[in-house]
Amino acid sequence: MSNTALLERPAAARHLRAVPTAPTAEALAPAPVDAAPSPRHLPPGTAPRGFALYVGIDEAKAAASGVSLGVLVDALRRTLAELAPDAETYATVALAPVGAGGRDVDVVRLALHEPSAIARTKQDEPEDEDRLHGGVVVDISRKRVLIDGESAAFTFKEFELLQYLVLREGRTIERTELVGSLWQGVTEDESPGERTIDVHVRRLRAKLGRYEDIVRTVRGVGYRFDRHADVSIRYGHGTPSPDRF
Known part of the structure; x- marks a missing residue:
């Protein structure tokens, strides 16, 4: 597509x-201004914000x-x-x-x-299917990484970083793009610098162990994900897509 x-x-x-229809008595009755869904249909502490x-x-x-x-x-x-x-x-x-x-x-x-x-x-879905295999399994749908059958202790941001590179396999991603995409909505003071990205990548590689070279450094530019034969990507029921209208 x-x-x-x-x-x-x-x-x-x-x-x-809208297709016009004959109004009913109920439709003609004025609706209360503060009409809202019945609280019993909403989890406590939540409110409708859209659909x-x-x-x-x-x-x-x-x-x-x-x-x-x-x-x-x-x-x-x-x-x-x-x-x-x-x-x-x-x-x-x-x-x-x-x-x-x-x-x-x-x-x-x-x-x-x-x-x-x-x-x-x-x-x-078989919960332990991927645990039978060695190598690295990046499970996009379940937000997890398995290394030689064991779940790796990735932080949320580390997984986001790896996922961003995986979904753009083979393309070199500049540090500025990683900052702009993974830290959207933060203030300028909260936005990390390029050195912070390097720190996240070093920690990510450390947790990948002997498979650390799947995240490659392109000197002077940024980082790239290179898939090896012992790396599997699990997309679940659909492929996450950055494509927008």
Whole structure:
């Protein structure tokens, strides 16, 4: 699924609109201003902040309807801008293995690691399958690293760093890109310098032990992940993707 195809926009994009229906007495009644979901449906200490709409459709099915994925996203955003101008939106592409079976929307939910969808499938996954093998297993879906069958004690930031390099296998990543991507939302004072990145990489390599050279230094530029024959990557039900609309 290429970024170019997803970002194409036709001259006149369709705009989704609500289909008018005959109003009922309930619909005509004014809703209370402070209406909110019943507390019994919310975990304690939480409050609704938005929603996720999972859309199951591939490019071929969209084209058969005379649209594209990019056009659908644009139409939804236009409609939302009319209904709730202050709403912020974010859209990402769901990448799934070719030939993944099941309903389109279920494939999308798994690809985007929607918690309840993942929970329903975990019972079918062999927990100790990867422990039977040597080498390094980088398990993206479960956020863990196994080294010669044993779970490595990676910190959250160390795993994020390794994952960022793994998902961009073979490409040299500059230190400035690592800082900007892995420390988003922090203030300038909290943002680490390039020397801090070097410290994180040294600790990461130390925990990789004899497999430390899978994270290579490109002198004067940054770092690169090089996969060896004894390194396996587990993506789970979908491949995490940085692609955005």
